[in-house]
Amino acid sequence: MKKKTIAAALLSTLFLYGCGESTSEHLQSQAPLVVAEPVMATTHQQSKTYIGRVEALEDTNITAQVTGYLQQRHFDEGQMVEAGQLLYTIEPSSFEAQLASAKAALAQAKATLKKAQLDFNRGKNLLPKGSISQSEFDSLTSMLLGAEAQVESAQAQLKLAEVNLSYTEIRAPFSGRISATQVSTGDLVSPQSGILTTLVSLNPVHTSFSVSERERLELGMDEYQGSENNDTAEVQVILENGENFEHLGSLDYLGNRIDLDTGTIAMRAVVPNPGFRLLPGQHVRVELREKDPTDVVVVPRRAVQTDLEGHFVMVVAEGNIAERRNVELGRQLEQGVIIHSGLNSNEHIITQGLQRIRNGVPVRFEEHNQSE
The missing domain is CATH 2.40.30.170 (Efflux pump adaptor protein, beta barrel domain)
Incomplete structure (x- = not known):
């Protein structure tokens, strides 16, 4: 009788074990069918x-600095010009004459200064001997100082004449592309006549x-x-x-x-x-x-869902369980949308069958069709 009881107990245990295994397989077979993909890791440059x-960088109006008749234009409209390239020539003859006159005036002033220096030195030797009065010596000193001032004035006039003559050649201040000219050969140009042309730099x-x-x-x-x-x-x-x-x-x-x-x-x-x-x-x-x-995590946009709590994805957790994961979205790329936080690069996310699952339920997998 005792042996029959033990045998019955063994049979009952085996029967229950078989039923439990059958129930587990049945539940697994009834789990929702989904498609899961690995999270993609890529590099991305954040941008706006x-x-x-x-x-x-340089944009200037070309104008005349002196008054005179335009003698010649030396460029083609719209061409690239180099820094220092000659653009216009203003008739220089009157300015050359002014330069020559300034040189002559300087030479004359230097001659006057030389005589004043000799007279001063002579008077300086005669004053202690009483050969000239103090008033006469003061006059010689005054003449020397005046002659020195005349030389400085003549030098300034010479510099001015040289500058005015240089202005008869209008050159490009920098390299760039020149526009159409606003004046023609023979026109009277001056600082008040306005813009002759414009010049802009193009590189960089x-x-x-x-x-x-x-x-x-x-x-x-x-x-x-x-x-x-x-x-x-x-x-x-x-x-x-x-x-x-x-x-x-x-x-x-x-x-x-x-x-x-x-x-x-x-x-x-x-x-x-x-x-x-x-x-x-x-x-x-x-x-x-x-x-x-920088390294970023990217997922397909269709895997991202939204509710009152914000954006989330469904991750395949241990034991093939669907798990909700709240995420922070970034920029949309060609490969998918960037996930700033909430996912690791070694996880799998569910991309299809999302409407049939919820947080914590087991899932089954089918192969992902790459053409989709």
């Missing part, structure tokens, strides 16, 4: 894009834009100390057709006050422009970004 305008150029006070702080520009100390950001210029300009720029100016009307602060970058593709006045987009890329 602004509307900007191209400006010339400035791109000017404005950022808000909040963005200035986010970009770390509150510690900006000038272009020589700026090694954290670079500038990518984007043309109107969406094409990236081939040369990167760097920040070289931050305004000293916030605009009260717009709440923004002026910024400027200097950009190499060897091919002269960028022209002053051109509208561009300016992408301000970090020089060194």
